[in-house]
Amino acid sequence: xxTVYQDRSAIxxxxxxxxxxxxxxxxQAVIKDVRTALLQFxxxxxxxxxxxxxxRVVATEATRNALNSxxxxxxxxxxxxxxxxxxxxxEEGRIGALGVASSFGSIRGLVLDLGGGSIQMTxxxxxxxxxxxxxxxSVSFPYGAAALMRRLGEAGIQSHDSLHKEMSANFEKxxxxxxxxxxxxxxxxxxxxxxxxxxxxxxxxxxxILMSLHSISPYPIPIINGFQVPKSSFLTTLExxxxxxxxxxxxxxxxxxxxxxxxxxxxxxxxIPSISxxxxxxxxxxxxxxxxxxxxxxRAQHPLVTATQPYAPPSTAALFRILESSVPxxxxxxxxxxxxxxxxxxxxxxxxxxxxxxxxxxDIRAAAALRSxxxxxxxxxxxxxxxxxxxxxxxxxxxxxxDVSPTDELYLAKMQELAGPQAAxxxxxxxxxxxxxxxxxxxGVVREGEEGLVQITTEWTDADxxxxxxxxxLFLTISMVTEGREGMLEDWLERMEKKGKKKNWxxxxxxxxxxxxxxxxxxxxxx
Numbered sequence: 001x002x003t004v005y006q007d008r009s010a011i012x013x014x015x016x017x018x019x020x021x022x023x024x025x026x027x028q029a030v031i032k033d034v035r036t037a038l039l040q041f042x043x044x045x046x047x048x049x050x051x052x053x054x055x056r057v058v059a060t061e062a063t064r065n066a067l068n069s070x071x072x073x074x075x076x077x078x079x080x081x082x083x084x085x086x087x088x089x090x091e092e093g094r095i096g097a098l099g100v101a102s103s104f105g106s107i108r109g110l111v112l113d114l115g116g117g118s119i120q121m122t123x124x125x126x127x128x129x130x131x132x133x134x135x136x137x138s139v140s141f142p143y144g145a146a147a148l149m150r151r152l153g154e155a156g157i158q159s160h161d162s163l164h165k166e167m168s169a170n171f172e173k174x175x176x177x178x179x180x181x182x183x184x185x186x187x188x189x190x191x192x193x194x195x196x197x198x199x200x201x202x203x204x205x206x207x208x209i210l211m212s213l214h215s216i217s218p219y220p221i222p223i224i225n226g227f228q229v230p231k232s233s234f235l236t237t238l239e240x241x242x243x244x245x246x247x248x249x250x251x252x253x254x255x256x257x258x259x260x261x262x263x264x265x266x267x268x269x270x271x272i273p274s275i276s277x278x279x280x281x282x283x284x285x286x287x288x289x290x291x292x293x294x295x296x297x298x299r300a301q302h303p304l305v306t307a308t309q310p311y312a313p314p315s316t317a318a319l320f321r322i323l324e325s326s327v328p329x330x331x332x333x334x335x336x337x338x339x340x341x342x343x344x345x346x347x348x349x350x351x352x353x354x355x356x357x358x359x360x361x362x363d364i365r366a367a368a369a370l371r372s373x374x375x376x377x378x379x380x381x382x383x384x385x386x387x388x389x390x391x392x393x394x395x396x397x398x399x400x401x402x403d404v405s406p407t408d409e410l411y412l413a414k415m416q417e418l419a420g421p422q423a424a425x426x427x428x429x430x431x432x433x434x435x436x437x438x439x440x441x442x443x444g445v446v447r448e449g450e451e452g453l454v455q456i457t458t459e460w461t462d463a464d465x466x467x468x469x470x471x472x473x474l475f476l477t478i479s480m481v482t483e484g485r486e487g488m489l490e491d492w493l494e495r496m497e498k499k500g501k502k503k504n505w506x507x508x509x510x511x512x513x514x515x516x517x518x519x520x521x522x523x524x525x526x527x
Contacts, residue, residue, distance in 0.1 A: 002380050005044060009037040013062035014116035014146045021154075025068035034072075035079040042080055057082045060092050060285060061117050061144075092285065093120035093138025099288030100199045101126040103225050103281035103383055105303050105345075108187065109195035110272070113138075113284065114202040116146040119264070121171070123180045124197070129300035139174040143167060145202035149260035164267055171271035193231065193276035199284050202261050207280035209258070210234070220414040221374050225282035226385040231275045234265070282382075302345045303383030304392070308352035311377065313444020318451055319351045319437055326433040328458040328474060335460075335472040335514060337426040341391050350395050353377070354434055355444050357400060367408045369396035370415065390419050391427060398431020399438065421505075421512035428499050428506075429474075429516075436478070436492035440485065452523070455479040461517065474500070474514050479521035493518040 016030040017023055038057070045055055057076065063069055064086055073084040087095065096113040097120075107126040111133075112119060122138035124131065151163060188194045198207070204224050211219045211227065221227070269275060283291070291299065313319060327342045340346065356377060357365045372378055373389035394415055397404070404412055416424040433456070440454055459475040476496055480489045497516050498504055505513030 003382075005048060007041065007044075009033070011037065012116060012146065013066070014144070017062070017066060018146075018150060021150075023067065026066050026072050031072055031075055035076060038076060038080050038082070042082075052081070055082055056085060056289065058085045058087055058285065058289060060087050061089070061115060064089065065117070087285070089140060090137045093122060093140060094133065095288040095292065096120055096199065096285050097122050097124055097133050097138060097288065098131060098291045099283035099285055100124070100197050100281045101131050101283070102287045102291035103199070103283035104197070104279070104385070105383055107197055108184065109197055109279075111138075111197045111199070112203070112268070114198070114200035114261075114264075115144045116201075117142065117144040118147065119143050119200070121174050121178070123178055123184060125181075125184065129296040131299075134178040134180070136178055139177060141167070141170055141174075143264060145200075145257045145260055145264075148264055149257050152260055152263060160263075164263075167264075167267045168271045171268060175272070188274070188276070191276055193274035194272060195277045195279065196272075196275060197279045197281055199281040202257060202264075204280060204282070205255075205257070206261050206265065216414055216417050218414065220411055220418060221386050221389055223374065223379075223386075223389070224280050225382070226279070226387075226389065228277055228279045228386065230277060231269070234275075234278050235269060279385075287382075303381065304349045304388050305345050305352070307378050307381035307384065308349040311356040312352040313355050313441075315441070315444055315446035316348070316351050318446035319354065319441065319444065320348055321451075322437055322454050322456060323347055323351060323430070323433060325456040326430070326458060326476070328460060331460060331472070333472075334422075337429075338391075338423045340387050341395075341423055341426055341430065346388070346391060349392055350399075350430065350434060353392070353396055354399065354438055357396070358438075358442075363405075365400035366397045366402055367404045369393065369400050370404060370408060370412060372396060386418070390415050391423065394419060394424060394427035395431045395434065398428045399434040401435065402428065402431065416506055421507055424506045425499075425513045428504075429496075429514075432496050432499055435495070439488055439492065440480070450481075453481050455521075455523070472514060474516045475519070476516055477519045477521060479523050481523045483524050489520050489522075493520055 011030065011033055013026060013030070013034075016026055019027070042055075045052075057080075059073065063072065063084070066072055069086075073086070076082065076084050093113070097111050100111050100113070101107055101124065104126070107124050109124065110121065111124045112121050118140050120138040120140050122134045122136075124133050126132070152160065198204075207224045207227050210229055210233065211222070211224075214229075214233075324344075324347055327337060327347075330336050330339075353369075353372065356372070357369050360368055368376060370393050373381075373384070373393040378384065378389070378392075397412065402412075419427065437454070446453070455478070457477045457479075459477075461473045461475045476493070478489060478493060482489050497518050500514055500516030502509040502513065505511040
């Protein structure tokens with residue numbers, strides 16, 4: 001579901017209640033600022049023709065625990081006409097978890113949502129519209145970014161050690177109290193540790209710090225949702241995170257919280273038995289409320305397919321079958337294409353966007369396709385991982401020839417580096433197949449009776465002498481009715497063979513790639 005408008009006011013209700021070091025009522029000046037911001041939002045809703053009764057104003061912990069909570073909410077209602085819904089503590093964790101669920105196609109792991117005053121933890125399995133979390137909901141701790149910063153500021157070195165022990169004991173106890181299913185624990189053990197899904201402004205800020213310090217620099221996808229790192233990167237960054245005032249998307253307030261968040265992460269990683277991967281999510285309370293209101297049939301839709309569907313050509317199913325037939329069977333060895341690149345959802349999305357850039361000048365089609373998943377057509381798509389964004393962009397770039405201007409060459413190189421050499425080469429291969437399909441069916445229309453116009457088969461063959469025993473080559477056969485399309489088949493196969501030349505491998509002659517041998521078959525006589 002695309003977002004048509006989004007805004008944020010730089011008002012921290014938590015900070016406002018601790019200005020003097022002890023808890024006070026929300027100051028009237030802050031209440032006035034909130035009223036002003038909501039009245040501006042009300043005018044915006046009217047401009048977008050949003051019905052008055054379709055607006056929900058939802059309050060969480062900072063309002064729930066305010067000394068003057070009732071008066072604060074009443075002033076908002078008097079000014080705007082909107083009733084402020086108070087989200088119960090136990091419901092806040094569940095809704096926040098659903099916000100994380102809305103950020104990914106599927107989830108299996110531990111979910112943590114970091115706010116200003118607290119952090120919530122639960123486990124989650126989200127697949128095919130079915131979301132399962134702990135029967136206890138979530139466990140809440142008073143270790144939000146602002147709250148923890150205040151406690152650390154008040155404490156001495158010895159008190160820091162005491163706080164560390166307190167937090168560690170509470171996190172370890174929570175893992176027991178959450179009643180994590182045995183199959184989820186066994187899956188985590190088999191995968192080398194837990195996958196963590198992190199949400200909330202503090203964690204997202206940490207994610208941007210990780211991006212800025214990433215081994216791939218500059219990191220090519222400036223979107224926090226779907227960003228992931230292994231535990232090793234997550235921890236090695238701790239000592240390099242002190243000065244972040246100039247980091248992209250890190251406000252001065254967020255930068256001031258970095259020491260507290262660093263402290264929190266150290267405790268978390270020591271308290272959770274084993275961690276494998278960390279994923280960052282954009283979704284929170286707001287997204288969770290929307291996600292919970294959607295019917296299961298909509299929640300079950302794959303985010304990548306849904307985002308690309310508006311651009312689908314008329315004969316998507318027929319074109320999908322042709323593209324799918326070009327994927328060789330899995331040998332279960334190091335030559336196989338990555339499953340994320342050849343899944344039905346990814347192949348469908350490639351077909352959906354096969355012609356999306358056809359109307360652009362030829363000079364920029366490849367570049368526009370390359371950036372389509374970050375700052376182009378899919379920039380506002382929800383729930384996409386960086387792997388999906390990267391894979392799709394590389395395939396679509398190659399679909400238009402892969403030739404980009406010098407201004408885009410660095411970006412292309414960084415996207416290939418992010419994908420890894422094997423996935424990047426397979427993206428070139430699939431992009432070459434997609435280019436040929438686009439040439440044969442320039443309008444995306446497969447006419448009735450022409451479903452067999454193009455037929456593709458692939459086989460694994462032995463590597464050339466001199467290669468390692470594990471190396472492989474591809475034998476690609478394209479059968480086609482060439483009448484009225486003279487020269488098209490030969491050009492297509494020639495381009496595919498070039499992708500298998502060592503000089504065109506990812507990384508050059510000493511890089512990664514597969515030799516591609518081709519065979520053309522003319523179907524004219526068969527017709």
